[in-house]
Amino acid sequence: MGHVIGAALSGDVIFAEWATRAKIPCVGSVEELSSFLQAEPVDWIFSVANPFIVPPDVFGQVRQGAFNYHDGPLPRYAGTHATSWALLAQETEYAITWHRIDDGVHTGDVVVQLQVLIAPADTALTLNLKCYEAAIEGFRELLTGLAKGELTAYPQALVSRSYFPRRRRPDAAGCLRWDRPAQDLSAMTRALNLGPYHLNPLGLPKALVGDEGVTVRRLEVLPQRSGLPAGSLLEIHSSHWRVATGTQDVDVCFGSSDGQALDARALARHSNLDEGGRLPILSDDEARSITAAHELLAPSEDFWRQRLEQLRILQFPFLSSCVAEAPPKRQSSSWFMASALAKLSPNDRTEYLVTAWLIYLARITGETELQLGWTPESDRSQAGLKAVEVLIASVVPMEVTIGLAHDFEEVRKAVAAECAQLSEHASFARDLIARCPTLRGVEALRSHQPWPIGITITTDSCSVAGDLTTSQSAGSAPCGDLLTFEVCTQDGSFRWHFDASRLAPEQIDRMTQHLQTLLYGVTADAGQPVRDLDILPAAERTYLLEDLNRTAADYPSERCIHELFEAQVQKAPEAVAVVHEEEHLSYGELNARANRLAHHLIGLGVRPDQPVAICVERSPAMVVGLLAILKAGGAYVPLDPAYPSERLRQLLDDAGPRLLLCDAAGRAALGAEAIADLSVVDFDAATPAWADQSADDPDPHALGLTARNLAYVIYTSGSTGTPKGVMVEHRGMTNYLSWARESYAPTSSSVVSSSLAFDATVNSLFAPLVSGGHALLTKEGDEVEGIRSRVGTPCGLVNVTPILLDVLGQQLQSAGDASRVEVLVIGGEALSSSTVELWRQIQPAARMVNEYGPTEAVVGCAFHDIPADLSASTNVPIGRPISNTRLYLLDGHGQPVPFGAVGELYIGGAGVARGYLNRP
Structure with missing residues (x-):
């Protein structure tokens, strides 16, 4: 009609979004509205279905007046929820009102009042919609009268005023009283049906059934009257009950608290009710008490x-x-x-x-x-x-x-x-x-x-x-x-x-x-x-900090990891050390090849603690390269050729090695630019530069190499930030492998299927080499099939993640294959009992160990032997600390938590890494 809306105050999100799109300024409180009016005077305020009480000092600031819409025929039905109260009173004629706002609630002069008829089937929802339609029509009439100056206002006859406060509640808070007339029950049910979309502030119609108040979704008054006592259950159907009342019988449908229809037959069974049974009848005193209790709590x-x-x-x-x-x-x-x-x-x-x-x-x-x-x-x-x-x-x-x-x-x-x-x-x-x-x-x-x-x-x-x-x-x-x-x-x-x-x-x-x-x-x-x-009482504190950490055990703490391998070479030089496809390499030959390369690396300037990168596919040359770096005193930095080039370059930049061992796959993965400034030892060279070097073991003393020097620098996944190079010393690696040798023995062989950049490979590769067993290297890029083929033959130890274990188990089960593994070492993530149960069926005799350890703690710091009768709990425990390791659960302030409580895991002992490369 050509008027400009100066601002809108609304507590409703949808309305506020509309106002924003319509470029209408929005204010969020009555105080903001008052400030707006002081700066931007307006002619009129219209209060429409408004939860805010507009005080006189606010509506007094407008030039021509303030008007309110009320969903009832003033002066009757003043207050809140007027439509519901009208339905409860079984009114047939009703009205909406536009009135001036004054100091009272719904007391100002009436300017427009339009009739609304109430149909027998109307609910609070449908009557509200009728009232809104009438309100729009009445608003047009109000605006027209204001524009023409022809608005007629008349005072309310306050003597006939009825007022319904917000806290008022219907009789018995909506509990149906079966001894009342059926029309009263129908009115109660319809008056409290405000629809599913908005908060119902009054209450729901309910039937008291056993120890529950069950929501009544619908109540239909029937023409007949059974004559049985009120509350008698006449019929029980899946959709409804038929119940006797003070007058006609009614059909009653029920709903659950989530708004869905309830199976009425199931409700009867649950409540031990049968046809012929009787629902409780509330006395007047009980109804008053229920109403009073609800009205007392309503403001909260x-x-x-x-x-x-x-x-x-x-x-x-x-x-x-x-x-x-x-x-x-x-x-x-x-x-x-x-x-x-x-x-x-x-x-x-x-x-x-x-x-x-x-x-x-x-x-x-x-x-x-x-x-x-x-x-x-x-x-x-x-x-x-x-x-x-x-x-x-x-x-x-x-x-x-x-x-x-x-x-x-x-x-x-x-x-x-x-x-x-x-x-x-x-x-x-x-x-x-x-x-x-x-x-x-x-x-x-x-x-x-x-x-x-x-x-x-x-x-x-x-x-x-x-x-x-x-x-x-x-x-x-x-x-x-x-x-x-x-x-x-x-x-x-x-x-x-x-x-x-x-x-x-x-x-x-x-x-x-x-x-x-x-x-x-x-x-x-x-x-x-x-x-x-x-x-913590003293006894529990001692148990947590000391008793659970009594893990001291002798191990060759002054020996480097390659020295443990060399001791096996002395024992059985002809024994098989590495198997890859058709190639078998003995301990003596593996050691000789590693020594020749180690002397070459020493000649290239490798010194203790110096990082040496290695980027090769899984092969005997990979094993030779690792042992050679260790023997030369260097710390190997494993780079997986399957990683994206960008990640590999990021690791190279952080580790800063001067020397790189690689094959064709490594060269391709890194790219020419990344290795341009490095000295490259190429495993694919037709005539290796180290072929004529000595096959004797390098002397660690002459190199200044001790167990306190670095064995490897391996990078974390970067899942919690930038990947960090974890620096692991020989003594930590020696402790872990000495424990593994004792814990997992006898292990004749071990399957090497994981990436060299994954520290579980330390166990699968080096554990057999320091124990006199042999490492079975799977083919690069076909790890699942490689493991599957290995576990079908006698095999000592398999290191595997829970996800891969699950895939393998399902493949073996569907193919009907058998598994002949002595020890399954599972780690890298949480292990579910369902995966364990699957493998118990495939390989009931296999020992299954859940091993846990972050990269910073040399492969594993805790282990748990999974019992044969594992319960169906969600996850398998990570277990107890390995040898020479201490585990603590502490709260956010460094205090030990009680046994079984939630805390952060802290790890100490021989296996803890020196720190992160290039970081404090």
Whole structure:
């Protein structure tokens, strides 16, 4: 109509996006609107379906007036949710109103009012749509009257005013009362049907069935009347129940909390209901109590909705490993007194215990923003009224941030503030989940106990005596699905309720000790940051730090790795050392070739700790090259010819070798430009330059070579940043291979299938060479088939990743092939039990070892022999430390975490690398 919209204030995202596209300035609050009006005067304000209350000092700034749209016939049906209240009153005629805004809510003079007829089948959704259509028509009329100056306003007859506040709720909060007329039940069902798209702030129509309030999706009034008592179940079908009421019979369809239709027959079975049974009839007093309870909680619904939208499930670390499908086994511990708190009052003890428990949770989970289940204080006036207990949530989310850098008193204040908030907002109606589209699809919220960990405060009289029991005293139902920490305010004692199918009683005892230790630390020094409070009793600390790390073992710590190989050469020079396709190389011949090349490298200037790059395909020449670099005192830098040229050049630039050993594949992968400034030793030369060199072992002493010099520099994958060159010394490599020789013996042979740039190759290649066995090199580019062909013949050791193991297992199984492997060493990523089970069928006699180790810890620092009766847990453990290695699990502040808790893995001992090349 030619008017200009000066600005829009809206809390609705879709409307705000439209306004932005239409180049209409948007303001986000009433305060912003006031500032805008001071700078840009306007003629009129129109408030349309507006959740904001516009105060007089704002609408008083406009030049000609402010008008509001109301979805009801003022002065009747003032307030909120007017359409629903009209349907509940079974009105047939209705209206919408445009009125002037004054100091009151919906009290200003009426300027436009248009009639809206209510049809018998109308719901709140359809009536709202009718009202919006009428509102648009009324707005045109309002604008026309304003433009022509012909607008007629008349005051409301406030004597006939009816007002519906936001917190008001319908009779029995929407629970159907079967002894009422069928038309009343129909009106209730339609009045509370606001559609699936937006928040329903009033409530849902519900039927009380057993211990549940089940949503009623649709109710149809039938023409007949059975004459049976109200609430009688006349018929049960998969789609609906037929129920007797105070007048005609009705057909009732049900819905789940996620908005889907419920199978009515299954619901009846679940509730032990049959045809001829009877649904509960609410008395007037019960209905009033239900209504009052919901109206009391109504102002807090936005608080709970926002909190539930931020649902967080805390992962508890101490779970048993094989309990995926185990049924719950509820147990309660005895009551405990925290002896460290003996001098405090019971109230202070309660606060200390709750605070300490939350600090402990933050410490063991590594999470500082906690959301737990909380048992709200029961409303004494409603105590014992089952219908109210069914309809109101018995567990609510407690949300608190634990500042681990703060002292105990600061954390205690934060916890006390959250407890005060929980007390203020009490609880929420259970049907809030189904009423809110943002919550409806969250599966966890459909449970009465969405949170695995809970806290409950009780005033019941407590007894410290007693052992673990399988029952709970009245009033102490657990609010955590897994674990509930219960504190008694009467004497400051505490106990645990837990699911013994997932948490062992021994773990409960350990947690009790941890909590007691933490509290002793608080009373001894309350001013220290809570991250530094000790939570481990002395015995557990010793077990974690010392007992689990008793790994000392003798190994030739002063010997270089090639010296261990040379010792095998002396023992059996004619024995086969390397097999590649049809080529067999003996220990003596391999050693002689390596020595000739080593002397050549020494002549080229190779010195201890000097990086020497090698980029060759898998072949005997590769083995010769590696041994030669080690014998010359250099540290080999493996480059895989299959890697992209850009990555290879990046590694060359970082390592900075002056010398490169390569073959045709290596040359092609690197490119002429990358190797232009390097001295290149070409394995494909027709007459090797080192052919006439000595076949004798170079003297490490003459070279100044010791076990503390570098054996190799191998690059990390770069998955967490730029690849880093890990510098590994001979002594670390010697320790690992000495352990492997003892742990994996006897190993007659080993399959070498992985890239030279992958440190697992250290095990598969060098373990047999220092043990008198032989290495079986698979063909380059055909590793899967190479391994498959090898495992079909007697084979000592195979190193493989879980992914490759799974592929191999499926191929062997489908082809009906057998596997004859002594030891499968699996590493590189998490190993699932399904892969293990597959291989148990193919090769039941094979020893399967899960080996773990980052590049910085020489192939493996931990190993786990997988038992034959492995349970169906998700992942196989990484196990215990290897010889001369120490493993620690520490929290983010360097403190050891309890046994079984979440922490970062720290590795110490002989196998730890010297550091990263060219880095601090």
